Amino acid sequence: MKTRLKNEIADAFREETPDLRDKIIKACENEPQLAAPAATPVRKAKTHGKAVIRRFIAVAACAVLFVAGLLTGKAIPEPVPTASADTFLYLDVNPSIELSLDGNRTVLSCEAENADAETVLVGLELEGVKLKTALSAIVGAMYVKGYLSENDNSMLISVDTSSPDGAAGFLQTVTEQVKEVFDNSSMECSIIAQSVRADESLIKRAADNGISVGKMYLLDKMVSAIDELSDADLPELSGMSIKDLNLLYTLKPEKGDSPDGEVISGKVNGYVTTEQAYAAVLEQLGKTENDVAYHSVYTIPYKQGEFKVMYSVTVKLKGDDKIYVFEVDCKTGRVTDDVSYERPPQNGGDGKHDIPPFPDGEMK
Amino acid sequence: MILIYAIGGDETRDKNAETEKLLAEISRGNASAMGALYDLIKTDVFAYALSRTGNKADAEDVMQNVFLQIYRNATRYVPEGKPMAWIFTIEINLIRRYFRIKRRTTALDEKAADYAAAANPETTAVDNAFLRELLKTLTEEEREIIVLHVVSGLKHREIAKLLEKPLSTVLSKYNRALGKLQAVVKERR
Numbered sequence: 086m087k088t089r090l091k092n093e094i095a096d097a098f099r100e101e102t103p104d105l106r107d108k109i110i111k112a113c114e115n116e117p118q119l120a121a122p123a124a125t126p127v128r129k130a131k132t133h134g135k136a137v138i139r140r141f142i143a144v145a146a147c148a149v150l151f152v153a154g155l156l157t158g159k160a161i162p163e164p165v166p167t168a169s170a171d172t173f174l175y176l177d178v179n180p181s182i183e184l185s186l187d188g189n190r191t192v193l194s195c196e197a198e199n200a201d202a203e204t205v206l207v208g209l210e211l212e213g214v215k216l217k218t219a220l221s222a223i224v225g226a227m228y229v230k231g232y233l234s235e236n237d238n239s240m241l242i243s244v245d246t247s248s249p250d251g252a253a254g255f256l257q258t259v260t261e262q263v264k265e266v267f268d269n270s271s272m273e274c275s276i277i278a279q280s281v282r283a284d285e286s287l288i289k290r291a292a293d294n295g296i297s298v299g300k301m302y303l304l305d306k307m308v309s310a311i312d313e314l315s316d317a318d319l320p321e322l323s324g325m326s327i328k329d330l331n332l333l334y335t336l337k338p339e340k341g342d343s344p345d346g347e348v349i350s351g352k353v354n355g356y357v358t359t360e361q362a363y364a365a366v367l368e369q370l371g372k373t374e375n376d377v378a379y380h381s382v383y384t385i386p387y388k389q390g391e392f393k394v395m396y397s398v399t400v401k402l403k404g405d406d407k408i409y410v411f412e413v414d415c416k417t418g419r420v421t422d423d424v425s426y427e428r429p430p431q432n433g434g435d436g437k438h439d440i441p442p443f444p445d446g447e448m449k
Numbered sequence: 450m451i452l453i454y455a456i457g458g459d460e461t462r463d464k465n466a467e468t469e470k471l472l473a474e475i476s477r478g479n480a481s482a483m484g485a486l487y488d489l490i491k492t493d494v495f496a497y498a499l500s501r502t503g504n505k506a507d508a509e510d511v512m513q514n515v516f517l518q519i520y521r522n523a524t525r526y527v528p529e530g531k532p533m534a535w536i537f538t539i540e541i542n543l544i545r546r547y548f549r550i551k552r553r554t555t556a557l558d559e560k561a562a563d564y565a566a567a568a569n570p571e572t573t574a575v576d577n578a579f580l581r582e583l584l585k586t587l588t589e590e591e592r593e594i595i596v597l598h599v600v601s602g603l604k605h606r607e608i609a610k611l612l613e614k615p616l617s618t619v620l621s622k623y624n625r626a627l628g629k630l631q632a633v634v635k636e637r638r
Contacts, residue, residue, distance in 0.1 A: 090630060091599045097580040098496035098600050103509055105516075106487050112513065113483050113520040118476070196545075200525070292514070292546055295521065 117320050172246035173283065174216075174259065175299030177327050178239070180205045180232050182223060183297065190216040198297045205230055217262050224266045238267075238274040239328035243299025245283045252280035275331055279303060294323045303330065332356060332394045332415060357418040362396040366411045369420045370400065378403045395421070464489065464602075468532040476523040483520055493533070494540060496600040500592035501544045503584050505574050511547060515540045533601065537611055582633050591626035594619055 172186040181198035182205065195211040197203040205226045211219040227233045242263060244256045260278045267274045281287075281302040291301035304322050307330070308314045314322070322330070357365075359382040367373060379401040396413040412421050467489060474482035494515050498508035518539050526535055575581045587595065597603045597611065605623065609616040 087627065090627065090634060093579060093634070094583065094595065094599045094630070097577045097583065098499070098596065099492050101499070101505070101575060101577050101580055102492045102495040103505075103512075105509065105513055106484060106491075109487055109513055109516045110480065110484055112517055114480065116517055116520055118478070118521055118524055292543075293517075295518070 117324070172244065172255065173298075175241070175243040175245075175281075175297045176220075176223065177241040177243070177297050177300050178227060178232055179326055180227060181297035181300065182206065184211070184216070184219065186216060192216060192219045195219065199295070201232060205232065216259070220259075220262055221266050224263070224270070228270070228272070233272065233274075235271065236273040237328075238272065239326070239331040240274055240276050241299055241303060241327045241330075242276060242278040243281045243297070243302060244279075245281045245298070256280050275328075277303065277327070277331055279306075294319060296323045300327075300330075307333065329394065356394075356415045357396070357413065359396060361418060362398055362413040362415075365413055365418055365420050366398045366400060366409075369411065370402070370409065372400075372402060376402050465530060465532055468536070469528055469530065472519070472523050472526050472532055473528065475520060476526065483516070486519070487516060490533070490536065493601045494536070496596045497537065497540055497593065498544065499575075499580075499584070500596040501589060502547065503589065503592075507547065511540065511543055514543050518543065533603075534607075534611065537597075537601075541611075579634075579637075582637075583630060586629050586633055587626050591622050591629070594623050595626050595630075598623060 171188055172190075174184040174186060175198075176182045176184070179199075180201040182202045183194075183196045183198055185193045187193055192211045192214055195206060195209070197206050205223065209222055209226060211222060214222075224233065240263065242256070242259055244252055244259060246252050246255055256278050260276055263276060264274070279299070279302065281299060283298045283302070287301055287305075288298055291298045294301060296304075300323070304319060307322070308316060308318065311333075325333070363380060363382055367377070377400060381399045383397045383399075394415045396415060398411045398413055400409045400411070402409070413419070414421055468486065471482045471486040471489065475486065491512070495508055495512045498511035498515070499505060502508050502511060515536070519536060522539070526532065575584060583595075584592065593612070594608055597608045598605065603611070605619050606616055608614075609619045612619070
């Protein structure tokens with residue numbers, strides 16, 4: 086009887102299974118495959134002098150936070166599941182974590198949005214703890230497990246709240262709490278903070294792209310604000326780190342399309358600075374600052390196979406009618422392009438403001 | 450979550466071996482291997498999704514996403530002879546996300562409707578009459594245990610590990626579910 090019943094069950098499911106073969110294969114054709122992960126998160130090989138001390142402080146502080154997170158989680162009983170979430174908080178480094186909170190800023194749930202986040206959350210039981218404690222534990226765990234370093238971090242903080250207190254105030258509070266955690270651990274972090282309003286469509290699209298709701302929202306904003314980006318770039322943008330997106334994001338404010346309650350703080354470390362890019366160009370030209378009549382540096386997205394963030398450095402030399410435009414790789418500092426051209430016809434001015442039409446971007 | 454997945458009978462062992470081979474091919478960008486994998490495990494993936502969502506349209510969505518995620522992450526699968534555990538883990542995570550979307554949409558839109566209503570078996574468009582009865586009669590927990598054991602051939606202890614439930618719970622729910630279904634069949638005849 087049991088065997089017959091089991092066969093009937095199996096047959097019923099088999100018959101009901103839809104034929105999505107072609108649809109799925111077609112969808113896979115447009116789906117990028119992820120690169121195989123490195124065996125362990127990469128850490129810097131050498132640290133010396135002050136860096137060693139600084140690292141020791143960071144390690145010690147984060148280890149305390151991490152252990153505190155473990156202990157706190159275990160010491161506090163499971164929350165009574167009657168409270169309803171009025172706020173969702175997304176934290177993205179590469180690990181992407183979603184926290185839901187009640188009106189008292191107590192964590193109701195903590196979900197890993199990707200495999201890295203699952204690694205971070207192993208052993209942490211944050212349900213029922215206060216947000217600030219949870220943030221400390223998460224940052225500590227990210228550091229201990231190699232996803233954060235002492236001075237080269239970027240984090241995206243996204244808040245989706247229906248709280249009557251509003252998003253902007255809460256966003257500011259969370260950002261300050263995260264900064265405090267980093268400061269107390271002698272770590273530096275560049276933070277992008279945004280308020281989001283997640284509807285079903287956004288949540289689904291985030292799931293389709295394998296990223297958090299916060300990152301999806303940020304990418305949507307970037308695509309709509311930066312001319313060089315389109316929806317077709319979303320798969321590639323989805324794979325970019327928050328750090329790379331942070332630099333690319335510097336293009337955005339010039340477009341005058343800031344999301345509500347947006348806060349950007351901290352500088353992006355680990356890249357060539359605009360000053361260094363300018364110096365590299367001067368070296369390429371064999372000139373010094375004294376030879377320059379005018380210069381400007383813009384950040385631009387550059388797509389050739391993959392997205393790169395580049396500096397476009399424009400230089401006008403004294404006594405030279407040519408305008409020199411170089412592109413400098415933000416990651417390597419390599420001067421990759423040189424497009425020099427004759428100065429356009431003058432309008433009777435003194436030459437100081439007769440600059441060519443620059444691409445939209447941030448002037449440094 | 451790390452799952453320990455003991456291999457069951459010959460059929461399950463063969464399926465695991467074949468699945469692992471196909472995952473290796475997919476990770477090397479062999480698109481035709483994706484079709485072969487679909488043919489091999491489509492019922493496992495769909496049945497589990499249907500058992501959890503109780504809704505055919507949503508189960509199809511989950512099914513499609515599971516295969517996309519398999520394709521996307523194939524390079525990250527570490528061959529250990531446990532590909533079905535890896536695949537079910539992907540599916541469980543996607544279903545968790547599915548419920549979260551339902552719950553969130555309800556919470557954020559302040560709709561009074563309970564998300565569970567969307568998964569009410571009454572509202573499904575399942576063609577097979579026996580399956581409709583099964584979905585209506587069993588709880589979600591009973592359905593997933595039945596599907597994993599009867600359709601995918603997992604042993605009870607494997608199901609217990611996968612779902613992180615005590616073996617005794619899995620066994621009692623499985624037997625209770627079978628009893629309910631036997632009653633349904635008797636009544637029908």
